[in-house]
Every structure is written in C-alpha cells, then in structure tokens.
Amino acid sequence: METSDITNKTDQSGGSADEDKRASLPRLSRRAFLGTGAVAGTGVALTAPLLRNTSSEARAVILASHNGPHDAHSADAHRMGTVGTIGEDRQPVRPMHFLGAFNETEFPELLPSDFHLESKLPNGARLHEYLFIASDKEIEIAPGLYFPAWTYNGQVPGPTLRATRGDRIRIWFINEGSHPHTIHFHGWHPFEQDGSMLHQFVYPSTGEAMEYPFGPGADPTPWLAMDPIERRRRGLDIYEFEADPVGLHLYHCHSLPLKRHIHKGLYGTFIVDPPGGRPKIDPHTNQPLPPDHPLHELVMVMNGFDTNFDGDNEVYAINSVAFHYQVNPIPVRIGDLVRVYLVNITEFDPVNSFHLHAGFFRVYRTGTNLRSDEYSDMAMFCQGERAILEMRFREGWPGKYMFHAHQSEFAELGWMALFDAQEGEVMA
Amino acid sequence: MNESGQQPRASRRVPVLVLALLPLVLLGLLVAVFVTSDPTAVLKASFPPIEELAFQRVTLEPGLITLKVSNDGPDSLTIAQVMVDDAYWNFTIEPDATIDRLGNATVKIPYAWVKDETHVVKFITSTGVTFEHEIAVAVESPRPTAALFGLFALLGIYVGVLPVALGMMWLPALRRTRRKFIEVLLFLTIGLLVFLGFDALEEALEIVEGFPRVYQGMGLLVIGGIGSFALLTALNNELAARQGDAADSSATLSYMIASGIGLHNLAEGLAIGAAYALGEITLGSMLVLGFMLHNITEGLAVVAPLAKSGAALRRLVCLGAIAGGPTIIGAWIGGFTYSPLWSLLFLAIGAGAIFQVAWQILAQMARQHEPRSPLFDFANLGGLMAGFLIMYTTGLLVAV
Numbered sequence: 001m002e003t004s005d006i007t008n009k010t011d012q013s014g015g016s017a018d019e020d021k022r023a024s025l026p027r028l029s030r031r032a033f034l035g036t037g038a039v040a041g042t043g044v045a046l047t048a049p050l051l052r053n054t055s056s057e058a059r060a061v062i063l064a065s066h067n068g069p070h071d072a073h074s075a076d077a078h079r080m081g082t083v084g085t086i087g088e089d090r091q092p093v094r095p096m097h098f099l100g101a102f103n104e105t106e107f108p109e110l111l112p113s114d115f116h117l118e119s120k121l122p123n124g125a126r127l128h129e130y131l132f133i134a135s136d137k138e139i140e141i142a143p144g145l146y147f148p149a150w151t152y153n154g155q156v157p158g159p160t161l162r163a164t165r166g167d168r169i170r171i172w173f174i175n176e177g178s179h180p181h182t183i184h185f186h187g188w189h190p191f192e193q194d195g196s197m198l199h200q201f202v203y204p205s206t207g208e209a210m211e212y213p214f215g216p217g218a219d220p221t222p223w224l225a226m227d228p229i230e231r232r233r234r235g236l237d238i239y240e241f242e243a244d245p246v247g248l249h250l251y252h253c254h255s256l257p258l259k260r261h262i263h264k265g266l267y268g269t270f271i272v273d274p275p276g277g278r279p280k281i282d283p284h285t286n287q288p289l290p291p292d293h294p295l296h297e298l299v300m301v302m303n304g305f306d307t308n309f310d311g312d313n314e315v316y317a318i319n320s321v322a323f324h325y326q327v328n329p330i331p332v333r334i335g336d337l338v339r340v341y342l343v344n345i346t347e348f349d350p351v352n353s354f355h356l357h358a359g360f361f362r363v364y365r366t367g368t369n370l371r372s373d374e375y376s377d378m379a380m381f382c383q384g385e386r387a388i389l390e391m392r393f394r395e396g397w398p399g400k401y402m403f404h405a406h407q408s409e410f411a412e413l414g415w416m417a418l419f420d421a422q423e424g425e426v427m428a
Numbered sequence: 429m430n431e432s433g434q435q436p437r438a439s440r441r442v443p444v445l446v447l448a449l450l451p452l453v454l455l456g457l458l459v460a461v462f463v464t465s466d467p468t469a470v471l472k473a474s475f476p477p478i479e480e481l482a483f484q485r486v487t488l489e490p491g492l493i494t495l496k497v498s499n500d501g502p503d504s505l506t507i508a509q510v511m512v513d514d515a516y517w518n519f520t521i522e523p524d525a526t527i528d529r530l531g532n533a534t535v536k537i538p539y540a541w542v543k544d545e546t547h548v549v550k551f552i553t554s555t556g557v558t559f560e561h562e563i564a565v566a567v568e569s570p571r572p573t574a575a576l577f578g579l580f581a582l583l584g585i586y587v588g589v590l591p592v593a594l595g596m597m598w599l600p601a602l603r604r605t606r607r608k609f610i611e612v613l614l615f616l617t618i619g620l621l622v623f624l625g626f627d628a629l630e631e632a633l634e635i636v637e638g639f640p641r642v643y644q645g646m647g648l649l650v651i652g653g654i655g656s657f658a659l660l661t662a663l664n665n666e667l668a669a670r671q672g673d674a675a676d677s678s679a680t681l682s683y684m685i686a687s688g689i690g691l692h693n694l695a696e697g698l699a700i701g702a703a704y705a706l707g708e709i710t711l712g713s714m715l716v717l718g719f720m721l722h723n724i725t726e727g728l729a730v731v732a733p734l735a736k737s738g739a740a741l742r743r744l745v746c747l748g749a750i751a752g753g754p755t756i757i758g759a760w761i762g763g764f765t766y767s768p769l770w771s772l773l774f775l776a777i778g779a780g781a782i783f784q785v786a787w788q789i790l791a792q793m794a795r796q797h798e799p800r801s802p803l804f805d806f807a808n809l810g811g812l813m814a815g816f817l818i819m820y821t822t823g824l825l826v827a828v
Contacts, residue, residue: 076538077491079518082509142516144508144525144554307556314511314552322516412515 080412081323084143092139092149092156092265092320096328099298099319102162102271103128106155110135115159117216127168128243129216130161134177134202134253134266141315142322142414147305149265150177150253156320157301157345158251158268163243165272171239172215175202181261182237184254185270186384189241192228196254199228205235246274248367248386250343263306263313263347265320269299269386271341271367279370280337283362283390286371294336302354302381302405302415304346313348315414316405322414329400329418332393333425340389341367344381352415353380354389355406358399361391378406393421479505481551481559482640484532484767487569493537495549495561499527500640505557511550512539530642541566572764580701580759587700588693588755591720593748595727602735610735612811614789617729619815621688621786624726627823628692628779629653631699635772645772652776653783656691660684660784677792679743681733684788686750688781689726693751695774697758702771721822725815726751733789 093106105115110133117129132152139149139156152158163169175181180203182195194200212222220238223231231237253266280289303320304313315322332338340361344352355378363374367388379387393401404416480501487494493512499505506526510519519537527533541547547563570576602610632653636645667680730751731744739747761770797803 074491074538076518077540079538080515081518082516083519142509142552144506145552145556146508146554147556305556307552308558314556314558409514413511414516 081326081416082142082414085327086140086143086321086324090138090140090146092141092151095319095321095324096330098155098157098160099300099330101299102160102297103130105153105159107153110154111215113215114217115153119217121168125166125168126164127170128161128163129170130159130172131215132158132171132173132183134173134175134181136177139265139320141305141307141317141320145307145315147265147307147315150179150181150261151265152183152268156265156267157303157343158266160269160271160299160341161251162271162273164275165243165246166275167243169239169241169243170216170220172218172220173202173237173239174214175204175235177204179204179261180255181253181266182255183239183251185239185241185251186249187241187247187270187272188244189239193239193241194254195237195239198256200232200237201255202232202237203235206233210234210236243272245368246272246370248272248341248343248364248388250345250384250386252345259347262345263304267301267303267345269301269341269343274370278339278367278388281362281371281390283337283360283375283392286362286373286375289337294333295339296332296336297339297341298330299341300343302342302344302346302352304348304410306348311348313346313413316346316352316410317414318417323416325417329420331420331422334393334395334398334421334423336392338391338393338419340391341386342379342381342389343386344383346383346410349383349407349410351380351382351407352410353378353406355404356391357402358397359391359393359401361389364388364390393419395423397421398423478502479553479555479557480641481505481527481553483559483561485765486549486561486563488541488563488566489568491538491540493539493541493547493549493563495535495537496532497527497535497551497559498532498640499529500642502529504528504531506554507533507535507551508554509552510535510537511552512537513548514550543567570763576763577760580763581756583700584697584753584756584759587720588697588723588758589748589752591723592689592693592727592730592752595724595729596731596744596748598728599731599734599739599744602731603738605735607736608807610732611793612807613728613732613735614793615808615811616815616818617685617732618786618789619812620725620729620819621685621782621789621815623816623819624689624692625779625782625786627819628695628775628782631695632772632775632779635768635775639768639772643769648769648772649776652773653780656777656780657784658780660688660781660788664784664788678733678737679739681785681788681792682730682739682747683750684781685733685785686730686747688778688785689730689751690754691774691781692778693723693726694754694758695771695778697755697760698762698771698774699758700755701759701762701764721825723752725818725822733792 098106103116103118105111108115111131113131115131119127119129121127133154135151135154137149137151137154138146139151141147149156161169171183173183180201182200182202184195185193192200213219214223214236220240223236223238228237249270249272251268251270253261255261280291280293280295281287282289300318301320302316302318304317305315305320306312307314317323318325340354342354346352357377360375360377361379362372363376363379364370364372365374365387367386379389381387398421401419401421402416403419404411478501480499482498482500484496484498486496504526507521508525510517517537517539519535521533521535523533525533535551537549539547541563543566545566547566549561549563551559553559602613605613629649632649636649639645664680664684668677727748730747731739758774794803
C-alpha cells in the first residue's frame with residue numbers, strides 16, 4: 001500500500017521539482033525503446049557534470065551505459081556534484097577574486113586599520129607590513145554546508161602575501177579567536193619568529209591589551225620592549241623577518257593540536273619573487289618568452305574540511321568551496337602564460353595532486369628554481385608541499401579544460417574545476 | 429487526635445473531583461510559566477544542536493535511489509548535500525531540506541547504481557554532521573505486480589504453510605504412541621516453543637538497537653510481548669471458564685499454539701520478504717530448504733496436544749492455516765512495505781504468544797498428571813533438550 005504511494009510520488013516528483021528533471025526522467029524508457037548507441041562509462045562519469053552548465057542541446061544527449069543490467073541511463077543519473085549555490089553572507093573567500101588577490105584581504109571591512117602597507121626603510125629596503133586578526137567564523141564550504149572555521153582575517157585560506165626577496169616582512173598579529181594561535185611561516189627567519197613553540201603561542205586577546213597603537217604604520221618599539229610572553233598573553237605578537245628564499249611558500253598556525261589548528265582554516269600562501277620578477281618561459285619549449293608576454297597568475301590552495309570531526313575530510317576543494325570553479329569555470333586567454341601558485345594544505349590525507357586535462361604544464365617545485373625540467377599533466381604533493389605550475393592553452397583550441405585531484409575520491413568530493421580557455425578578450 | 433478530626437471535615441468541603449484535578453491544574457500553570465520564560469534557552473545557547481536522522485525505507489529503481497528518512501532528534505535539521513559512494517551527487521528532497529523533529533522527507537538521487545554491488549549513501553547536514561546508509565546488495569526494488577505477489581505467496585507457502593502441514597501429518601503416528609511418549613513429545617514441543625520465543629526476542633532486540641530512539645523500541649517490545657502474553661492468558665481463562673473442564677481443552681490448546689506460531693511466522697515472513705526486497709539476502713534453494721526443515725517442527729508442536737483426542741480434518745486444515753498462512757501475509761507486507769516498526773511489533777507479539785503457549789502446555793500437563801510421580805523426570809528432560817537441539821541444528825541452516 002505504501003509502495004504504490006511511493007511509486008506515485010516518483011512520477012509526481014519528476015514534474016514538481018524542476019523542469020530539467022521532468023524532461024529527463026521519462027526519457028529512460030524512450031531511450032530503451034529506441035535502443036540508441038552507448039558511450040563508454042568513464043567518459044560519462046567525467047563529462048556529465050559539464051552538462052549542468054551547458055545548453056539544452058547538450059542536456060538532450062542521452063548518455064547510456066551498455067554493460068549494466070538496465071537498458072537505459074539518463075544524464076541525470078550521472079550528474080555528480082553539489083546542489084544549489086553558496087550565499088554571500090558566510091563565504092570563506094570570494095573565490096574568483098581570491099585567485100588573483102595578492103597582498104589583499106578578502107574582508108578589509110573587518111579590520112581596524114589597513115591590511116597591507118608598503119614603505120621604504122632607512123637602509124633603502126622595502127618594508128611590507130600586514131595586519132592579521134585571527135577569529136572564529138562559520139564559513140560555507142558547499143551550498144548550505146557550514147563549517148565552524150578558525151580564520152585569519154575572516155577568510156579561508158588566509159590572505160596571499162607577496163614580496164620580493166630581501167624585502168622586510170612585519171606581521172602584526174592579534175588573536176581575537178577562542179584558542180591560542182600563531183603564524184608559522186615557511187622560509188628563512190630567526191627561530192624567535194617561528195611561531196611554533198609553546199611559549200610563542202598567542203593567547204586570545206584580553207581586551208586590556210591594546211594600550212599602544214598597533215597595525216601597519218604603527219611604531220612597534222613599545223610592543224617589542226615588552227616581555228614577549230606578556231605581549232602574547234595579551235593577544236598580540238609581531239613577526240618580523242626578511243623574505244627569503246625565492247619561491248612559493250605557505251604560512252599556517254602552529255598551535256597544538258596541530259592537525260585541528262590547520263584543518264580548521266588557519267593557513268595561507270606566501271610568495272617570494274626574485275628581484276625583477278620571475279622570468280617568463282614558454283612551458284612547451286622551455287625557451288624564454290618576451291618580457292611583455294601576457295601573464296595570468298592564479299593562487300590555488302588545495303584544502304579539505306572534516307565537517308564531522310572524524311579525522312576524514314567530507315569536503316575537498318581548491319580555495320575552500322567544493323566544485324566552485326567547476327560551476328564557475330576560470331576564464332583564461334589562449335596563448336597567455338598561465339601561472340598557478342599551487343599549495344597543498346590538505347589535512348588527514350598524506351597526498352593530494354593536480355591533474356590537467358587535454359594539456360601539459362611545467363612544474364617548478366617550491367618555486368625555488370627558475371627553470372624546470374618537469375613537464376607533465378600530473379603533479380603530486382605531500383601535506384605542505386607546493387609548486388608553481390605554468391601552462392599555455394593552444395591557439396585554435398578554445399574550450400573547457402578540466403583539472404582536478406587525480407585521487408578520484410577527492411575529485412568527487414569537491415576538488416574538481418575547469419579552465420575556460422577563450423580566444424581574444426577574456427570574459428569572466 | 430484533633431487533626432484526625434479536622435481532616436475528614438476538610439475533604440468533605442472540597443469535592444473529590446477538584447482534589448483529583450488540582451495537581452493537573454498546577455502542572456498546567458507550571459507549563460505555562462515554563463513556556464513563557466523558557467529557562468532552557470540558556471542551555472540551548474551553550475550547546476550545539478543534536479541532530480539525528482533515521483533511514484526508514486530505501487527503494488531502488490533503474491537510475492534512481494529513493495530514501496525515506498525521518499528526524500528523530502530533539503531539534504530540526506537541514507540536509508545540505510548528499511553523497512553516494514563518497515561523491516557529491518545531484519538530488520531532490522521533498523517536502524523540504526529542513527526536517528522538523530519527528531518529520532519525514534523523501535530524497536531522490538538519480539544514480540546509476542550497479543546491480544549486486546554495495547552502495548553507501550551519506551547525507552551531510554548544514555552543520556557538517558553525516559548520516560550514512562549502506563545498501564548492502566543493490567537490486568531493483570520489487571513493485572507490487574501480480575507476478576511478484578504470486579512469488580511472495582509461493583515463498584510463504586514453501587517456508588511456512590507446507591512445512592507446518594507436513595509436521596501436522598505426524599498426528600496419526602502420535603495417536604498410536606504410548607501416553608508417556610506423548611508427554612515426552614509435549615516437553616519436546618515446549619523446548620521448540622521456548623527456543624522459538626528466544627529466537628524472536630533476539631531478532632526483536634536487534635531491531636530495537638537500530639530503531640529511532642524516540643519511538644522507544646524497548647517499550648514497544650514490552651507492550652507487544654507482555655501484552656500478548658497477558659491477552660492470551662486472559663483469553664484462555666475465559667474459554668476455560670465458559671467450557672468448564674471440557675475434554676476439548678486440548679483443542680483449545682492446539683489453537684493457542686497455532687496462533688502463537690502463526691504470529692511468529694508472520695514476523696518470519698515479514699523478515700524474509702523485507703530481506704529479499706532490500707537485497708540483503710538472495711533466497712537460495714538451501715535457505716528455503718532450511719526454513720522447511722526448521723518449520724516442520726512447528727507442525728509437530730501444533731498437533732502434539734491432540735495426540736490423545738485426535739481431530740477432524742477440517743479442524744486440522746484450520747489449525748494449519750492459522751499457523752502457516754501468516755507467512756504469506758508477512759512476506760507480502762515485508763516485500764512491499766518493509767517497516768522495522770511492524771517487524772518489531774509482530775516479533776514481540778509472537779514471542780509473548782509463544783511463551784504463553786509453552787506455559788499453557790506445561791500447566792495443562794501439570795493438571796492432568798498423576799499427583800504421585802514427578803512431572804519432570806529424565807525422559808521429559810530428554811524431550812525438552814531434544815526440542816532445543818532440533819531447533820538449534822535446523823537453525824544452522826537458516827542463519828543469514
């Protein structure tokens with residue numbers, strides 16, 4: 001009795017939910033009747049998500065599996081991915097903007113003073129000052145799915161820092177979160193600036209702390225004169241060091257327990273350019289490109305979220321939002337040098353990877369070398385490992401180029417994306 | 429003494445009804461105060477919401493997985509995304525992704541599931557909590573077609589009706605055995621029944637474990653089990669009082685046994701049908717044979733009280749239908765609309781009935797036994813143990 005009820009509902013839901021589904025469900029039997037040809041299974045699984053964003057003609061293509069016991073499969077049954085769209089109120093970052101945001105914070109309105117200030121030191125060196133405020137924030141990592149994150153400046157990943165080798169870096173760090181945090185940088189620095197030892201933990205701000213001015217442009221002397229333990233107890237610390245070596249680095253919280261402080265969202269990218277910038281080299285020929293060759297730089301942080309805290313990620317992504325760049329492909333111009341700053345900060349899984357479809361790229365491991373002999377469509381990264389990937393999409397071949405972790409599990413849990421390679425001017 | 433003099437005067441002035449209602453009125457006031465001031469808001473603010481979700485029924489159609497879920501937690505929850513085999517997947521949910529406490533929703537996932545293989549469906553709520561359901565062996569869910577109706581009926585006949593009927597065919601042999609041997613046989617029947625009763629209890633407890641907590645599976649087990657025991661006892665007393673100490677009490681007893689076994693077989697049919705429908709077992713011929721052997725003993729149990737008096741064929745057919753027939757009905761219900769709630773209730777009622785019947789046989793034997801010699805001697809012990817062992821060994825054949 002109940003079953004007949006259920007089968008009735010099956011028929012109705014095709015009509016009630018949305019138009020696409022109404023169109024596709026009855027096709028099951030029609031296709032079986034017509035007995036049209038079949039498409040190989042793997043191809044179906046990988047290309048079907050594309051159909052979500054394409055025309056109705058594309059939707060009308062019936063993808064069928066010939067090896068199953070069922071004679072008909074609709075495209076619907078192969079539509080992998082999340083359902084719905086994320087809102088703006090609790091975004092971890094503005095994903096499209098974040099790709100090219102260097103020395104910028106996503107939510108400057110949350111900060112009491114400027115995020116980034118660049119000035120000249122008496123000795124002629126450049127000084128980059130940053131304001132970092134750690135805070136707790138619920139972020140939307142997939143449509144309707146909220147994660148209680150710990151953030152730098154309200155964003156996950158944290159702001160991308162960029163300096164030239166030899167520049168002075170000064171980070172004003174205030175902890176407005178609920179647990180002790182630090183900023184631990186990869187790169188050369190005195191061990192006192194390491195942000196990793198127990199006595200270097202910065203405790204949640206007590207409020208009484210801010211008796212001296214702080215933030216970019218302020219005088220750090222009174223703060224530095226204070227006992228460091230007392231300074232950190234009050235919720236503030238200052239990290240200062242020289243940007244070195246050239247390469248693609250990262251920063252993250254090093255409080256304990258480490259796993260939780262990292263996977264909750266306290267990490268970001270730190271780029272050190274060589275003086276004069278990185279040379280432009282054609283990834284295909286490994287020969288120099290002219291200095292004025294168009295360059296398109298993108299920051300991608302491979303991360304994951306363990307939403308139920310069982311030591312296993314429920315969501316994988318680049319830049320925090322599952323499937324975001326799949327639903328909103330990243331526009332790139334054919335012929336441009338596309339440079340991806342790729343950092344792996346995925347917790348719990350030892351390895352993550354990057355695989356580009358229908359093309360090859362040059363891999364600069366840790367970005368410390370300016371030339372590379374690694375030419376591949378696949379690169380593998382341990383936790384904390386990173387590389388600069390350079391690619392150029394070929395003339396005459398516009399289209400959507402998929403890229404994703406080659407761990408299929410990660411890909412299907414959100415780490416899947418598309419480049420939309422276009423001729424001429426790029427339309428976002 | 430003064431006080432004792434005052435009390436009756438006080439209660440005389442206030443009617444009994446008012447006295448009886450006073451606590452309820454005060455409780456109502458308290459509830460009103462509680463609801464308006466809501467002191468638990470303080471508690472709620474400091475704790476994250478507790479989310480619970482129970483999977484009620486899964487239906488597989490070509491290219492489509494349909495799941496009925498219910499929220500049996502204290503708060504409402506919102507299903508944010510759905511994963512199948514660790515991949516986020518397209519889905520629709522009705523009536524709403526937010527499910528209130530004790531509310532239901534139907535989730536449809538268009539998915540090219542693979543026949544005979546395992547799939548895991550995982551729901552992730554807005555707070556990141558996950559709920560998982562494993563489809564152990566994916567097979568297309570049966571639709572209520574005439575052919576399938578027939579198939580389940582046949583299944584019921586094979587595992588329920590035929591074995592019971594065959595077991596009842598021992599009656600002529602029983603009629604010609606000695607009185608003592610019948611007593612031993614009755615103890616064997618008690619052994620069979622007690623074993624069956626515990627078997628049903630175990631299955632019921634298993635269901636209780638996976639049952640939505642809010643529905644209090646243990647409570648249903650108590651209501652069904654002890655309720656049926658008490659009901660049958662009362663019924664038996666009423667019948668006995670009406671008939672006097674008629675010779676036909678053995679017929680009454682065999683009807684009681686048949687009813688108890690019938691209820692048990694209803695639950696058994698339910699379980700078989702449901703397991704078949706949910707793809708948890710494939711009914712091989714070995715399993716059907718096992719059920720036949722297992723259930724043939726039930727036929728023996730039904731006719732054992734009739735060894736002395738015998739019975740007309742019509743009565744025997746009637747008894748057989750009561751004991752074996754429900755297997756068919758159970759298979760139908762289980763196959764088409766399996767629900768753990770009904771399984772639990774039938775198992776509980778069956779267990780209560782079976783224990784009651786075993787008790788009834790013992791009581792009747794005690795009444796008819798010669799007062800001098802002990803009722804429970806080694807021969808009868810042998811009968812009891814033989815009953816246990818028969819059930820145990822035939823049970824090995826149907827263990828799934």
